[in-house]
Amino acid sequence: MTTLHIEQLSVALPTGADRAHAVSGLSLSIEPGQTLCIVGESGSGKSVMATTVMGLLPKELHATQGRVLLNGESLLDASPQRLRDLRGKAMGMVFQEPMTALNPVMTCGEQIDELLREHTDWPREQRTQEIRRVLERVHIKDPERIMRSHPHQLSGGQRQRVVIAMAVILKPTLLICDEPTTALDVTTQKEILSLIAELQREQGSAVLFITHDMGVVADIANEVLVMHQGLCVESGPRDEVLLRPKADYTRMLLKAVPSMTPPPARPSPGGEPRLRATAVGKTYHSRDWMGRQHDTVALQHASLSLLGGETVGIVGESGSGKSTFARCLIRLIDPSDGQIHWGQDEVGQRPESQLRPLRHRVQVVFQDPNRSLNPRRTVGQSIVEGAMNFGASASQAQALAEQLIEQVRLPVESLKRYPSQFSGGQRQRIAIARALACKPEVLVADEAVSALDVSVQAQILELLRDIQRELGLGLLFITHDLRVAAQLCDRVIVMQHGQIVEQGFTSSLYAQPQHAYTQHLLACAPGGLAHVTH
């Protein structure tokens, strides 16, 4: 019997939203043991669809038509009590952010136990045994310790394993995974994906897997459904959709995924380095309640040099020290040791007052487009700030802002509007314009495209390339995404545990990684698509 069958489902949005339906006229079905991947960009309605199935829709939304059948039972007509019974027992859910999916004040053991108490009448010992068994099944090495631990004491990967353990402990027939690996590092992602596949094989559940990452789709899907603006754009078997896409939107999505194969190398621009770091380190000191000092080494002995017109990538997983390195280079934090040169000037230990006159040389674009612009100031005010700090008159700065906003391909009227009136990609363009306003020699992009949808990401990368070509900027690109680094960077620096483990020209580094960690990173990058699309 079909595990999940959805027929012509529509979910209405409250009046005043950008469209009438979050999901409209969606149909799908999943057979036992199969994985259906729903792919779409942010706002496509894929998460609304999943929460409708779980019966967890927010109050403002409601299904207006269609049917949702789980093992033949209609979910839209089910009572709240019945839905509560089904959740956990017949359908399990794995969320994107394991930290917020777990209760921070309960131990992991108690949280899993709560689920068992709710759905079974097993005695305490049987429950504990079952919890131990499920934790072993999700490959947690030390189940006893994890059961006693609070969520904050675990790593991101371990937390997600606990969430998965909760989702599968009652052997549900349907497992809904809503971007379960988006918040995780690539190496952890790889492990979690194979874990989900393994559990699925063991208990024959159907998996509804929501993702925005075509690489993940290529790795795990049997069937694919592409969503855009609440509509199903295309659906079918994986190879059919990925290799012979029919819809333009699917083709565009596939084309926007950067390839792991770097383009041919550009000639080195030569000249003096614009940014140079020699043996930079950062150590944080803290004291415990006894007054004993504890040192945390965030960055050790990191060096780089960046020429004008050159793009250098720093890649690594979270906690690798790549952002600490970047922030030392911009002097947003003070390095503990080493030297940093902006052009000819040593700036590593300069006090802020002596640094200010040089600050225009190195500018930065941050990751989160929602927070990188002051919400209380117009786009124009944000852009002219830098220019006016370096002595431009109001009218000169205004003229510059108009020129820059066109350079980042936004209409001049944008200057009078507030950041909240723009999308994530547009805000990132504005942040780039703001950085360019004081005519920098080096632009540091700290995960600048990581929060964006692939199609928008491709546009921003294109924009960065164009601007670099026009202005001869040195571009330092910090990312966790090896595919983006492959496409954009001339050279790549790989970091792990606060140290540079390997660096080299992109093509040679990707073709013949020397360090074991680099090899591991490259092997874990969601692939499969490389041979599919290119």
Next chain:
Amino acid sequence: MTTFDKLWANGAFRFGAVVLGLVLLMALLAPVLGTVDPAQMDYNNINRSAGFAGNFTLTDGSSVAHHFWLGSDNFGRDLFSRVVYGARVSLVVAACTAAVALLIGVLVGMLAGYFRGADLLLMRFMDGLMAIPAILLAIALVAALGASITTVVIAIAIPEIPRVSRLVRSLVLTLREEPFVEAARALATPTPVILLRHILPNAMAPLLVQGTFVAASAVLTEAILSFLGLGLPANIPTWGNIMAEGRTQFSQYPGNVLYPALFLVPTVLAFNLLGDGLRDVLDPKFAKR
């Protein structure tokens, strides 16, 4: 929908704004609301009951026809005039206290939040101030400085400053890590400009809310001080000292205590509801629910 539309749609805000608007109007229009000099005593009209119509002797000895809407007190002063004029003092004290507490609290909080060195010094001082009960501190200050509107405002504002500065400090600590503040630092924006242009405007909403709560507690504290005989002298009528004077005859003439209370209670309530409404609409943590 503009912010004001959202605020107006909030029942608590609407009630608070309307009531405060009426009290403010009453205070502004006090001379034309059928009042006489609130400090003028008329021995022919002692302890009149509410609604009594008769003649009132003015300062120059002439007599006018007067309606004692709320009666008169044991010195023959018109209670209605005293309550209406008392609103002026209450509102002035509320507004000035909120302004003073916010101004100093914001300054202290911003310095403490942005500069580590200042933090240690300023916040320990604020912690010390917070350890003293607010009303006792106010009583001590008024007793030491003597009673006038300025000293009453200072005495009520000082105990509020630690609360405001703690709020501002916590807001600044969060905001200073925001990417747009870091971007401003990278753009070589001077620190005072960062504080005023990037941090303060983004801390305004919770501050406004805190301001209304300070105002509400100022109205109450002023009344308490007056009631204890430490507030403004009797020739300046305030709701607190009207009640204080009425206290002695409460069993025979309860109106002298109850009528000012009928104005005091809705005013404090209105300030608090205004603050609740502002918080519900402006604070993103509440807005989602």
